[in-house]
Amino acid sequence: MVETLRPGDHVxxxxxxxxxxxxxxxRFIADGLARRxxxxxxxxSLLPLAVSAxxxxxxxxxxxxxxDGQLRITPSSGGYLATGRFDASAMPGAWAAxxxxxxxAGWSGLRAIGDMAWAASRLPGAEDLAAYEARVNRVFAEGYxxxxxxxxxxxxxxxxxxxxxxxxxxxxxxxDERGWRPALRMRVTATPPRLTLRGEIDASNRDAVAAMLExxxxxxxxxxxxxxxxxxxxxxxxTRLVRGAGTFRLVGQSPQVDRLIGLVGGGAR
Amino acid sequence: xxVSAPGLCHExxxxxxxxxxRDALLxxxxxxxxxxxxxxxxxxxxxxxxxxxxxxxxxxxxxxIDRDEWYRRPAVTIAGWWTLLAxxxxxxxxxxxxxxxxxxxxxxxxxxxTRYESAVNxxxxxxxxxxxxxxxxxxxxxxxxxxxxxxxxxxxxxxxxDSAGYRAPGSLLRELPEELPPVSGPPLADRPLHDVTxxxxxxxxxxxxxxxxxxEALEDLLLVTTEIAVNGLRHGRGERRLRVWRSGDTVVCEAxxxxxxxxxxxxxYGAPAEGSQGGRGxxxxxxxxxxxxxxxxxxxxxxxxxxxxxxxxxxx
Numbered sequence: 001m002v003e004t005l006r007p008g009d010h011v012x013x014x015x016x017x018x019x020x021x022x023x024x025x026x027r028f029i030a031d032g033l034a035r036r037x038x039x040x041x042x043x044x045s046l047l048p049l050a051v052s053a054x055x056x057x058x059x060x061x062x063x064x065x066x067x068d069g070q071l072r073i074t075p076s077s078g079g080y081l082a083t084g085r086f087d088a089s090a091m092p093g094a095w096a097a098x099x100x101x102x103x104x105a106g107w108s109g110l111r112a113i114g115d116m117a118w119a120a121s122r123l124p125g126a127e128d129l130a131a132y133e134a135r136v137n138r139v140f141a142e143g144y145x146x147x148x149x150x151x152x153x154x155x156x157x158x159x160x161x162x163x164x165x166x167x168x169x170x171x172x173x174x175x176d177e178r179g180w181r182p183a184l185r186m187r188v189t190a191t192p193p194r195l196t197l198r199g200e201i202d203a204s205n206r207d208a209v210a211a212m213l214e215x216x217x218x219x220x221x222x223x224x225x226x227x228x229x230x231x232x233x234x235x236x237x238x239t240r241l242v243r244g245a246g247t248f249r250l251v252g253q254s255p256q257v258d259r260l261i262g263l264v265g266g267g268a269r
Numbered sequence: 270x271x272v273s274a275p276g277l278c279h280e281x282x283x284x285x286x287x288x289x290x291r292d293a294l295l296x297x298x299x300x301x302x303x304x305x306x307x308x309x310x311x312x313x314x315x316x317x318x319x320x321x322x323x324x325x326x327x328x329x330x331x332x333x334i335d336r337d338e339w340y341r342r343p344a345v346t347i348a349g350w351w352t353l354l355a356x357x358x359x360x361x362x363x364x365x366x367x368x369x370x371x372x373x374x375x376x377x378x379x380x381x382x383t384r385y386e387s388a389v390n391x392x393x394x395x396x397x398x399x400x401x402x403x404x405x406x407x408x409x410x411x412x413x414x415x416x417x418x419x420x421x422x423x424x425x426x427x428x429x430x431d432s433a434g435y436r437a438p439g440s441l442l443r444e445l446p447e448e449l450p451p452v453s454g455p456p457l458a459d460r461p462l463h464d465v466t467x468x469x470x471x472x473x474x475x476x477x478x479x480x481x482x483x484x485e486a487l488e489d490l491l492l493v494t495t496e497i498a499v500n501g502l503r504h505g506r507g508e509r510r511l512r513v514w515r516s517g518d519t520v521v522c523e524a525x526x527x528x529x530x531x532x533x534x535x536x537x538y539g540a541p542a543e544g545s546q547g548g549r550g551x552x553x554x555x556x557x558x559x560x561x562x563x564x565x566x567x568x569x570x571x572x573x574x575x576x577x578x579x580x581x582x583x584x585x
Contacts, residue, residue: 158464204465
């Protein structure tokens, strides 16, 4: 269920039809309105007017929310692609500014919805997309903003989606939404530098974890990595933690993770 | 008797008596001691006693290991050698002399350990190690003895010579594929793998099938299943499927795809070099599983693993 998402989360949500896209965004927006979050929707495959109509038809008080400054529906050319190309390096900064503005206006959170259909048409810079999705986790993990990234399965192949999914801490694939919960939550505090991981780590999110570890290692000499609520089903993540042992101080890891660290470290050369 | 090559020297020693064993290995170890090499002997318990007696006051310089403990899973044994070699290097030894008396086990394990003996040549190619593997011609079947000629570049019986039958590990491993762990009856689960979001559901399925397993073994099984499923998604082609069987305390998982399988028959035998990405998952899978087989037919690859857990003892 999309309603299980909370500030700090960043999901790759695949859809198969326009109706499915409008259904999930309507529920995501309704949930956000009730929680006093600001919501910014970057649409691409649908015109803003069509989105407004579709959401209104699904019971979302679009007109009132827009008038209150709580909801903004804008074409992706006004957001991701403001410079005419997708500039991955500028995006985290843009998100941080959006976040500051929402805070200053008194909203208790910021929800972003991104219709990523533009990436399928191979715009300049789109090849940086997975790397961008991985890096931007740093912004969301502070726990104020959250993002629903919409990927249309009619536009992207499974092989194209796998690395993009893995750049997000959680993803929803073709399977039914019932019972869906975010697979992994990443939360960051700056002082002391700490990454808290809750959920399961596997190939569906390891690139997100890897990028987060890399970013945090660049920010601080030592980073506490709290694994108390995490199960690790991915050898490459364990390898990364072993190689970064000088930087990453693990706490709360299960005996299974300790044994894996022994196995990975024991044969290192 | 010296070997000047800097890399691995891997020899099979055929012996048929305690005297032959002692006569070959005592000078090997004594010379190593004089040369300042690290000395390790993973041999049968009776032969630990025999070598200790023969070495007398020099015995404490040798690390003795009971081979029945040492030769359980090829990947674990290989990881163990890496650890011992690293320790030797840290202690200031420039080389190591190793006596490795492989425990070939029951008939069904002979191929597994023949493959190991072959893989050693590639995995430790650059290691400053001199390994002599004693083969007891009184006890071992002819097939195992014949294969030793194919897996060791050098033979001693007791004279020392190049093995005429030696085969490069890449081609021998292809010729002697690991046999698929047996299964009986239809699988308890048989599902397609579409993308990485299927992994959590795959674990739910395996968790249900392995009901009653102790926590630690279950966690290993879930990791192993995830890794082989990811392997199929990443490297496989066409239709990917995961199938799971259970028989008593043994769970067998198989990830299949329509691709040609890994190009390198040695994949997963040794730890990938620092910085390399692929292969590490399969290396851990090989360490954790009782059996691992990769069957590559022209248009179908199957990676099948078996794990057995004793129920009742919950450690987690």
